Amino acid sequence: MANTLPPTYDRNGRHPLSPKVDHDEIARFNFLTNLNVHIGQRVSPGNRTAFDNRVSPKFKQKTGRPLETRQQVRDAMKKDPFYQCWAALRRNTMEQRQQAGRHVVLRQLDDLIERAKEHNDGKETLKIDPSAEAPRYLAAVDNHCMPGSYYTEIVPDDVLAGANYETGLFVTTAGSMSSKGDGGGRSIVNFVRDRFPDFSPKRILDLGAGIGANTLPLASAYPDAEVVAVDVGAPMLRWGHARAQVLGHDNVRFIHSDGDTVDFEPNSFDWVQTTMFWHETSTSAIQSMMKKAYDLITPGGLFLNVEQPNFKPETSLFDQFTRDWDAWYNNEPFWSKLHVMDVFEVMKAAGFQSDKMFDGGTEADIERGQFQSWSSTVSRHKAEAKDSGDAKDNSYKGERWYLFGGWK
Template sequence: MAIHDDIPPPYSMVGTHGVFPKASHDERARFNFLANLNKHVAGSLGPGNRLAYEKRALPKFVADHGREPADRFEVRKAMNQDPYHRFWSALKRNNMEMRQQNGRAIVLRQLDDLDARARTASGNYQGLELDPLVAVPPYQRAVDIHCMPGSYHGEERPGDVSAGANYDCGIFVTTGGGMGALSDGGGQALAKWAKETRPHWSPRRILDIGTTVGHSALPLAMAFPQAEVIAIDTAAPVLRYAHARARSLGVNNIRFVQANAESLPQFADGHFDWVQTTMFLHETSGQALPRIIAEGYRVLAPEGLMFHLEQPQYTPEMPLFEQFMRDWDAFNNNEPFWSAMHATDLHDILEEAGFPRAAQFEAKVHAVVDETIFPRSVEGDAEDFGRAAVWHAYGAWKPSGKPSGKPAA
């Protein structure tokens, strides 16, 4: 992780904080094994899928149908019959299940201590804004996202932090360290992008949607200390952990609020200068996504920024085999909305919400990490968890109503 001189302690502590689960020697060894297995499956074994496709699955499909596959679903059907791809998929799926179970075992073993530390760090959750009337959306209740038992909203007992603690200690393994020691390379990347793009921009209020444990929200709060950051999620367990995590790291200009981004009546029109998500849109349903974008537009101030970090959308220019490989999570990692969302034209949704095409843009955003350890990825690289994460961003500046449109830099 890149350590910045203007970040106060204890945030400069590498890889941990006051409410982070404490792992034993064997638990750390198991996580190290899983992280390296994840890297091996993705970086070393992953390219074998293309060979399997080009040498066996594609020729067989052409022989059977007299043509090449018409879409990524036909590629998937052909590849699901190939023994190499089936072997690779089983390894990848089992790796995720083992990662979740190891994280859960670590957390449950010390849940009393974790809950106590969270209450202490947060001042008994002083300032945390939970609302029992906010229901977890049906599309979130229907599946354990990322194979995480109970998903983000699961509780071992009422009022605990088990979901957030499991997520926090395991995300480093899932990403192979490519988001930094505190897994906040995405949030640091957002802040870096904003400061480089608009050096004199000073947002007053920032809304982070689908915050989970605040990995992306905290770096924004630290990069813009004059701003009020409001981080929302529908899941109370991860918000409890996020609130305690932020306070243990000395970050106080951030509010954690239980809310559904499809409807935010507690916030007035134009309340925020920046509305953003990080790898969140693919976890929403096709019906919820346009409502979230439209509500984000409503609460965004004129000349404000809407910014979404995601993986690139499927376009006609993207090869079908690449679409198929990117689709793996939709069918094998409990990400049911991934495929449809990445086939959706986000520019159309942004335009329908009120952002003219001329106000929209795309950008590439690299995680801020120690690149001597995790070399920089470039979009189009084969998936390799030994490299820094890279995202494809979709954004727009809300028109001011003035003839000039976008705000001046």
């Protein structure tokens, strides 16, 4: 375990569009980041002690049988004062992160909107559809405690959700998404190059792309491909498009649409990607959007998803309980269901063939020597990494991403 601290907020992935941050705001982000690291690395292990020494024996003593399901573990743990304290702290750091990010963005929102407009107005690469509506499941909660979620607009040309999302990513992940928040995308590229070295896509769709932070590495890796990022949150896309432009990506198109109804020709993409997308949707949306993806992918093309891995037969009840936590207390509504849903069955129903499906894990691509050592800030990550395939390099102690997909 590293004893060094994460880099300070103001040295993390800044670009010309980044909101200005003053001394106190930087200090607040640094404090929250380090609090997250502290909770994840030093406080979280106490949950295991609570489980082993108090919760589990007490349950057995009272009922005469051992804990048998993750729901039972959660119900039993909820009564433990240490766990209550830890859970309140975790929830609170997320709420504070949202408020800190919104505070920074709101006080300069007019300026940020104007600066984003300079890169957005009149560009063919950004299409906002005023008639696009957020699906019901998205409107039901403030995803990971973000007031208004991804799509709410409080003023014309709003960029708040996107700017806040980027601003606070460092706090939430303590740099484990790498300095530009693109660690997922870079890991995807590593996975594809490693597993499918001859694959040379010409048209890539990233569904639920958000601000496109994880889309840009795909555009860099395949410079001859046309890359399209689709999302239903207009403020995410306005921010993402302007950000892509200032980062030198003027060839990525950002399209505002519900993925379920997005209007492209069938067989028109040779790669459809989703990254951390399905856990914020619903059973019926997964079913219909996987059908949509199948329809859009050209024969011989790739469908690839970064998501929560299923629990394995060997995943302990305690690890299941730990990995589920965000569904209950971090407003990640479909998180827990994805731990048990057979996504390959859904893919089959969408048209994919079983013998062309695959899954695997890949190391989170974090700048070595900078972010890697404190990346496991959230207790569930260790359990998640165990369920995400075997690490090639056992010296690596950071996060891993799970991927599943198939060829059409």
